[in-house]
Amino acid sequence: MTIGSCNPSARDAGCTRSASVAGRFYPADSARLKAEVDSMLASAGNGGGTGVQALIAPHAGYVFSGGTAAKAFASISPKAAYRRVFLLGPSHKAAFDGASVDVAAGRYETPLGSVAVDREAGRALMQADSVFACLDEAHEGEHCLEVQLPFLQERLDTMPPIVPIIIGTQDIGRLRRIARALQPYFTAGNLFVISSDFSHYPAYDDACRADSITGKAIGEASLSAFIEAINDNAGSHIGNLYTSACGQSPIAVLLMLMESAGGLAVEHLGYCNSGDSPYGSRDEVVGYHAFAVVRRQESGRGAAATEPFALSRAEKATLLRIARRSIEDSLARRPRAEVPAAEVTPALEARCGAFVTLNAGGRLRGCIGNLMARRPLYRTVEAMARAAAFEDPRFTPLGRDELGGVSIEISVLSPLRRVASAGEIVPGRHGIYMVKGARSGTFLPQVAAETGWTVEELLGHCARDKAGIGWDGWRDAELYVYEAEVFGEDEAGRQ
DSSP states (O other): OOOOOOOGGGSOTTOEEOOSSBTTTBOSSHHHHHHHHHHHHHHHOSOOBSOEEEEEEOOSOHHHHHHHHHHHHTTBOTTOOOSEEEEEEEOSSOOOSSEEEOOSOSEEEETTEEEEBOHHHHHHHHHHOTTEEOOHHHHTTOOTTGGGHHHHHHHOSSOOOEEEEEEOOOOHHHHHHHHHHHGGGOSTTEEEEEEOOOOBSOOHHHHHHHHHHHHHHHHTTOHHHHHHHHHHHHHTTOTTOOOSOTTHHHHHHHHHHHHHHOSEEEEEEEEEEGGGSTTOOSSSOBEEEEEEEEEGGGOTTGGGGGSOOOOOHHHHHHHHHHHHHHHHHHHTTOOOOOOOGGGOOTGGGSOOOEEEEEEETTEEEEEEEESSOOSOHHHHHHHHHHHHHHTOTTSOOOOGGGGGGEEEEEEEEOOOEEESSGGGOOTTTOEEEEEETTEEEEEOTHHHHHHOOOHHHHHHHIIIIIIOSOTTGGGGSEEEEEOEEEEEHHHHOOO
16 A cells, blocks of 8 residues: 545535544543553652653553553642644555555544644645655554553643654655654654554564563664664564564654754653563563653753763873774784773763774774764774775875874764754754765865865765765755764873
8 A cells, every 4th residue: 555645625615533442452432441540650759740742651551561651640740731732653554655644634623622633734834845644544543542542631631632643664764754754843842752663573582682672772762773773672682572563653752853953862761561560471461651741941950960071181082092993903914802891981982973083194094983872882983983084085095114104083973963053054064965865975074174164165075075966965955964073192192
């Protein structure tokens, strides 16, 4: 089935989508449902704050996942005045390669009452990108969004309208288009609820291990770490593991939104799986996580959550040693030396992008890096040092006799942040990254300091010389900035 537009006028503008799974996933009786949801919210605690931007909550039957879901919704202040709630979930009913936003129903019904649908916002998404359409089959009988509504209805003093979105694609390009269309709405005025269960059908202990890996990656707010966790679980041959996250596409969209928004942190609120329920077997279980995405000043992690990522002098020295040893081992054709466990601090295990630059006689001799975190920082530095020495297409591979005259510089990068205009770029502080179609280019922050270029010159050179889109190509490209902690052997002495 391919995604196509339904005719919203085929259903009356005032029609209501009836509850599909009341009496199965949650009680159909309104009094019983209210009492059950209120009890779960009370057990979850009352620590709600005003800075919650998004939630990840499970969508199984309440007897299995309701307690964990309640921990997500309890993180919201009852007095929070959201303009609308965007509900994003995976398709369990229909196969299609895009996103379906329900603009045909005027209201969604649960035993606790009906909730208005913001059809105007849904239509705006359809106009913004053809990746959005309205597909009746995606919403009829679908449970993953419906089961979130009673928690919202009970938790919030004032229930805002919803924008129901079912995602049926795993294509990374289409997911980025979905995220770009949603980006203008990803503000403090709106709440995003991501509906996802986690591991499906492994044994209890295997589920706990797999879900721990996936949960840790989400906690890092890193799309690349999340994708790597999904792939690592898939490649680890866990018995009967069908998926690590049925809502992996909506989660990926959330992480893309966070990349561009900046100033957000992920808080893990709880975990269980169906084997923890008296109604569930431990032979084949489903995992459930609860997360909240909060503005950093609201994070319960305290002051540390607002502090920038920083490396100690000893950690910098360790990374420089790792980089040089990686090149030495390659030149000597030795197997890669294992980094002693005692040297691998939590900071060196962080998922940070990094570049390694080689200089010889005051001139560039090689520079390669990753903007996105795909592995622990020390592993990235190890790999990028080899790449800078032997794979930079601008230079011949480094010779053994040259290594003694080479100094190494490392740039550890902050996450990318989308900017709306060139006026937000501060030369010397910000590195720039631009994307236009399939082409992209970047300059590290130190390029501006070395060249003295203005912002427009920096962007022009990056567009023409790095991205290959012409001098003025940056004007209609996606622009991102990042910061870097730069250190090298020359400033610290040869390590």
